[in-house]
Structure formats: C-alpha cells, structure tokens
Amino acid sequence: xxxxxxxxxxxxxxxxxxxxxxxxxxxxxxxxxxxxxxxxxxxxxxxxxxxxxxxxxxxxxxxxxxxxxxxxxxxxxxxxxxxxxxxxxxxxxxxxxxxxxxxxxxxxxxxxxxxxxxxxxxxxxxxxxxxxxxxxxxxxxxxxxxxxxxxxxxxxxxxxxxxxxxxxxxxxxxxxxxxxxxxxxxxxxxxxxxxxxxxxxxxxxxxxxxxxxxxxxxxxxxxxxxx
Numbered sequence: 001x002x003x004x005x006x007x008x009x010x011x012x013x014x015x016x017x018x019x020x021x022x023x024x025x026x027x028x029x030x031x032x033x034x035x036x037x038x039x040x041x042x043x044x045x046x047x048x049x050x051x052x053x054x055x056x057x058x059x060x061x062x063x064x065x066x067x068x069x070x071x072x073x074x075x076x077x078x079x080x081x082x083x084x085x086x087x088x089x090x091x092x093x094x095x096x097x098x099x100x101x102x103x104x105x106x107x108x109x110x111x112x113x114x115x116x117x118x119x120x121x122x123x124x125x126x127x128x129x130x131x132x133x134x135x136x137x138x139x140x141x142x143x144x145x146x147x148x149x150x151x152x153x154x155x156x157x158x159x160x161x162x163x164x165x166x167x168x169x170x171x172x173x174x175x176x177x178x179x180x181x182x183x184x185x186x187x188x189x190x191x192x193x194x195x196x197x198x199x200x201x202x203x204x205x206x207x208x209x210x211x212x213x214x215x216x217x218x219x220x221x222x223x224x225x226x227x
Contacts, residue, residue, distance in 0.1 A: 037075050037085075039065050044086040048130045053137035058082060080144055087134050087148055091155035094122050098159040108170045108224070112179065112214065115163050116207070119184050122159075123191040160184060171223045179214065186210060 043065035048056050058079055062069045076082040098118050105114040122128055135152060138145045160180050167176035190203050218224075 033075070036067070036071065039067070040072055040075060040082075041085060041089045044082060045090065045130065048086060048133065049126050053083075053133040056083070083134060083138070083144065084147060084151075087131060088151055090127050090131050091151060094127055095155055095158055097121065099162055102162045102166045105166055111167060111170065112183075115167070115180065116183055116187070118159075118163070119187040123184075123187045124194070128191055156184075171218070171221065175217075175221055175223065179217075182210075 040061060044056075044061050047060050047064055051060065058072055058076070059069060061082065062072045065072070072082075076085060101114060101118045105111045131152065135148055138148050163180045164173065164176045167180065171179075186206070190206070
C-alpha cells in the first residue's frame with residue numbers, strides 16, 4: 001500500500017471513530033435530557049396534585065424534583081411550557097392505560113364492566129382532578145386555553161373511540177357509541193359532584209340502576225352481553 005493510500009485509510013478510520021464517539025455522546029446527552037424531563041414532569045404532577053393550579057410554581061417544581069431552577073428552565077423556559085407538558089403527560093398516561101385495558105377486553109360478558117372500570121380509574125382518580133384544575137384555571141388565559149382544550153378533547157375522544165372500536169365487535173356501532181357516551185358522562189358527572197358531595201353508596205346505587213337499564217337496552221337490541 002502506498003503512503004498516500006495508508007494515510008487515507010488512517011484518516012477514514014479516525015473519522016469513523018470520531019463519528020461513533022459523537023453519536024454515542026449525543027445519545028448519552030439525549031438520554032440524560034429525557035430522564036431530566038421525566039423527573040421534572042413527575043415532580044410537576046406531584047405539585048399539581050397537592051397544591052392545584054393556583055399553588056403550582058416553577059420554584060416548587062424545582063424544589064420537589066431536587067434540581068436547580070436553571071435546570072428546569074433549560075427544559076421548560078416558561079411556566080406555560082411546563083403547564084402544557086404536564087397536561088399532555090397526564091392525558092398520555094390516561095390514554096395509554098385505557099388503550100391497554102381496551103385491548104385486553106376480549107370477553108363479551110365483561111367488556112362493559114371493563115369500560116366502566118376504566119372510566120372510574122380516570123375520573124375518580126387524581127389525574128382527572130389535576131387536569132380539571134388546569135382546564136378551569138386557564139379559562140381566563142387565552143394564549144394557553146385553546147391548546148389545553150384541544151389536547152383534552154383529543155385525548156378523551158381517542159379513549160372513547162378505542163372503546164367503541166372494541167365494543168362494536170359484539171354489538172352494532174351506533175349502540176356501542178351511545179353506551180360509551182353514557183358511561184363516561186355518568187362517571188364524569190359523579191366525579192364533578194364529589195367536589196361538594198362524595199357519596200359512594202349513592203354512586204353504587206346509581207351504577208346498579210345504570211346496569212339494569214343497559215341490560216334492558218342490550219336485550220332489546222338482541223345483544224347477548226351480560227352486565
């Protein structure tokens with residue numbers, strides 16, 4: 001091999017090694033960045049759950065995450081950015097959970113109970129009241145209100161659509177749509193009511209009545225589905 005050829009080969013090898021090092025470093029930085037974002041979001045959810053929107057501050061989030069405020073601002077320069085990210089994160093958790101439950105619901109005899117349980121998991125849990133706090137609080141902030149409402153609408157419609165798709169395997173689509181619509185609105189309504197009156201016994205009575213009505217509806221439509 002000539003001197004020139006040998007030199008070129010060494011240069012190519014060095015360039016390849018440098019590229020590998022750069023890629024590895026880049027991946028490592030990306031991983032650290034993602035871990036930090038996840039840490040900040042987890043802290044944000046905790047602060048939102050405990051203090052609500054009114055008590056939600058970047059200082060409190062940084063303190064809860066045990067990072068500097070500068071580290072937080074590097075990822076979320078404005079409080080607005082953090083609020084949007086928290087809202088999206090909470091709904092993504094709900095979407096992922098609902099999709100998993102819906103995909104696993106293959107038994108016709110239990111699918112409606114599974115859907116009801118999914119609705120209760122979200123609307124009667126901390127996630128719903130955290131996002132509700134955000135939605136209500138940004139109603140007077142036009143620069144963020146539209147994005148929050150769009151994200152809320154898209155997430156909930158996606159969850160309802162997943163359940164309709166699963167249930168229409170056992171019943172006509174229009175029937176599946178009305179059952180899903182009724183179920184989620186009933187549970188959502190009770191969740192709102194718990195803000196001033198939480199009566200589990202009355203809720204259980206209401207759900208029992210709802211199930212009886214659903215049984216009559218399914219029987220009328222010729223659907224063999226136990227509730």
